[in-house]
Structure formats: C-alpha cells, structure tokens
Amino acid sequence: MVITCLDMEGVVVPEIWIAFSEASGIPELRRTTRDEPDYDKLMRWRLGILKERGLRLPDVQRVIATIDPLPGAREFLDELRGFAEVIILSDTFTEFARPLIEKLGRPTLFCNSLTVAPDGTITGYNMRCAQSKLTTVKALQSIGFETVAAGDSYNDLGMIRAGKAGFLFRSTPRIIADNPDLPHFEEYRDLLEAIRAQCC
Secondary structure, three states: OEEEEEOOEOOOEOOHHHHHHHHHOOHHHHOOOOOOOOHHHHHHHHHHHHHHHOOOHHHHHHHHOOOOOOOOHHHHHHHHOOOOEEEEEEEEEHHHHHHHHHHOOOOEEEEEEEEEOOOOOEEEEEOOOOOHHHHHHHHHHHOOOEEEEEEOOHHHHHHHHHOOEEEEEOOOHHHHHHOOOOOEEOOHHHHHHHHHHHHO
C-alpha cells in the first residue's frame, strides 16, 4: 500500500509567513524554508521579530483566518484521496493550521506545536520529532507502507528522496537546478497523474 505524503505550505496553501508579512507590513518575515534550509535558525529569527514588534499568536491567527487554499488545491486533494491515502506533513503548527485544514476538507495533518504564554506571546516551538518529514516517512515504511512524496522546499527533500517516488511542486529555480533528477511540476493535474502512476 502506498501513502502519499505532501508538504502543506506552497503546495496546497499559500505560505503562511509570507501572508503574515504582507498583512503586517514586515518584509523580513517573507523568508521561508525555500530560502533558509536551517529550520531552527529560521524559526528563532521569526519569533525574535514577533517579540520585537509586540505581536502575539492572535495577531497571526487573524491573518491565517483570511487565507484560502491555493486555487485547485481542494479539488486536487479530493481527487487524490479518491485513490490514495494522503498525509500532509508540515513544519507549521497546529495553532496556525486548523482553519486551513478545515478549508481543505480536513485531510490528515502531522505538524508541530507552539509554546504560548497566557498573554498570547509565542515563546517557543516544539518539533514533533527531529527531521519530522523524513522521520515520519521512514516510520511509515517501517510498518509496511511505501511512500510517494511531493514538496517545494529544502526541508521536503529528505521525504521526497526517501520513498518509492518523489516530486518537486512549484519549487524555486535554485532547488530545481540543485536537484535535476527530481521530476518537477507546476500544475496539480500533472502532479496527480504522476502520483496515480505510482499508486495504481
């Protein structure tokens, strides 16, 4: 049996931090895992900016509530789940993801969590496990599943390369150039058919 593992931001929903950057007028927050491979460094930097600006979890959540899935993403997931098991593996946080997952038809999501003070200040973050995407894929394989994966960022490459097949989706020119052996797609229809060929 094959399980499809998908990244969330940039694949089925817009980048949350970019949306928040635009809404808050803080251009520095546009930086994502497409730009910075070191996730811990990136998150500590983000949380430092929030602290400096006096921004709290509810400020971020108000913006997230206005974000819609990428055009065609809900239909893509609905069709994909018609012939494959699907898990979204994301480095986002449950406190951010809930409204987006509802808009996507409640697919299974494995992600991380935030540490939040009583006043709503985000004081830290908690990774579900080290290298969570790759670790999850390997765990699924250890109990008899094959995996197919797709993502757009540096932190997706481990899970993409570890499975039966892996694909880049709407990635950056640099990541595509650095990984010329990985098929890459820009349209959901093409990604869907590539996954279908591995599952059926």
